[in-house]
Amino acid sequence: MASKNIIKELTRNKREVIIAFSSHSDDWVIGAGGTLAKYAQEGKKVIIVIFSYGEKSHPWLKEEVIQKMRSREAFHAGEVVDCEIVFFDLEEVKFEEGYKSKNIGQELLALLEKEQPTKLFTHCEEDLHPDHNAVHKITLELWSKLPSKHRPEVYTYPVWNPVNFHTKYPSLYIDITSTFSSKLNAIKAFHSQKFHIIYPVLLLLFRAVKDGIKIRKKFGEQFFRIR
Numbered sequence: 001m002a003s004k005n006i007i008k009e010l011t012r013n014k015r016e017v018i019i020a021f022s023s024h025s026d027d028w029v030i031g032a033g034g035t036l037a038k039y040a041q042e043g044k045k046v047i048i049v050i051f052s053y054g055e056k057s058h059p060w061l062k063e064e065v066i067q068k069m070r071s072r073e074a075f076h077a078g079e080v081v082d083c084e085i086v087f088f089d090l091e092e093v094k095f096e097e098g099y100k101s102k103n104i105g106q107e108l109l110a111l112l113e114k115e116q117p118t119k120l121f122t123h124c125e126e127d128l129h130p131d132h133n134a135v136h137k138i139t140l141e142l143w144s145k146l147p148s149k150h151r152p153e154v155y156t157y158p159v160w161n162p163v164n165f166h167t168k169y170p171s172l173y174i175d176i177t178s179t180f181s182s183k184l185n186a187i188k189a190f191h192s193q194k195f196h197i198i199y200p201v202l203l204l205l206f207r208a209v210k211d212g213i214k215i216r217k218k219f220g221e222q223f224f225r226i227r
């Protein structure tokens, strides 16, 4: 029964998979870019699921032009940190509607069952952006539908809030000293969102230093484990 042994061997040597959910094309970089880059560097397979192309910040451009631009930027950012990108085209602020009508839940469940990630990163509960909040809810709903032995650990990341006040859940701090520059380079891939460059770099620097202090490293990222 050589084939059975081969299958066993393959399962044992399966690369660890990490998945991150991101409402818009750049949220994952802002919230967890250093950590995801670090996991990729360690040889783990990192998949980013992006639900929407992003904020409509260019009203003078056609929607398809924006989508193309955003997806190109996201794929480029994915290359910078060595992650795979999966895109869905939900309309902003109407996430829940599109999610249901396009049956995205089924696709995501299939992805989670196929890849069996050990960790799943998502938006935090206290994030007031409706799309971020919708993805937070979607994550928990999907998680509860998975068979218990395939349920990953679930961690939340912040996007625009400089400090996270949630104290109910345990924190996970990751040393991102070696990948902080990749995180910044990934952010710079989003050329179409010029306003994104100055504010996030300062915010990211502030947060990375603050979270780094907690673990006595130069730079860190903090998450909350909610499941």
Ligand SMILES: [Zn+2]
Pocket: 023, 024, 027, 129, 132, 159
């Ligand atoms: Zn966002």
